[in-house]
Amino acid sequence: MHYTSWGPTKSDTTELFIEEGPEVLATFTDTEAKVKGEEWALAVDKDTATATLPDGSRYTASGLRRGGTVSVDLAGRQFTFTKEKRSDWIIEDSLGQKIAQFSGANNGVRKAITEFDGETSELADAKTLSTNEVIGLSWFVRRVLLSGLNTVTVATIATLAFLTFVAILVFL
Secondary structure, eight states: OOEEEEOOOBTTBEEEEETTSSSEEEEEOSSEEEETTEEEEEEEOSSEEEEEOTTSOEEEEEOTTTSSEEEEEETTEEEEEEEEETTEEEEEETTSOEEEEEESTTTHHHHOOEEESSOGGGOSTTSOOOHHHHHHHHHHHHHHHHHHHHHHHHHHHHHHHHHHHHHHHHHO
């Protein structure tokens, strides 16, 4: 697998594909993911996203709103998402080796493509990334991009509200 991508949101579900599909890795809602017939419990707050797998292990991403660095723990395996420039990010393992990249540019939020360097079996501390880890990283990529989009949306709405208020004052 060279990359993962997200399909369009249908009703309240979104599918994660191997490359462009049609093979589906997982189906997500706001509160759960269906992965190989199993359910993951999902939780997101302002700064953290957590997936609890059926065996009780947890995947956590912290720093979603910081804007430059996100710390990821996949049941004890550490990764870092680092913003390199404007909307381009890299994913590094605990040794600082780049294992993947993603971008918020060119419909990045809509498709949220996570492109892995080489084959996933050659990545991350010379250990393979399991399918669950690939799914977890891909979900966190989507959360990072959505968090950035939400920040921009709130700032835009606040600016428009302020400008509307100023316009009303000018005309009074």
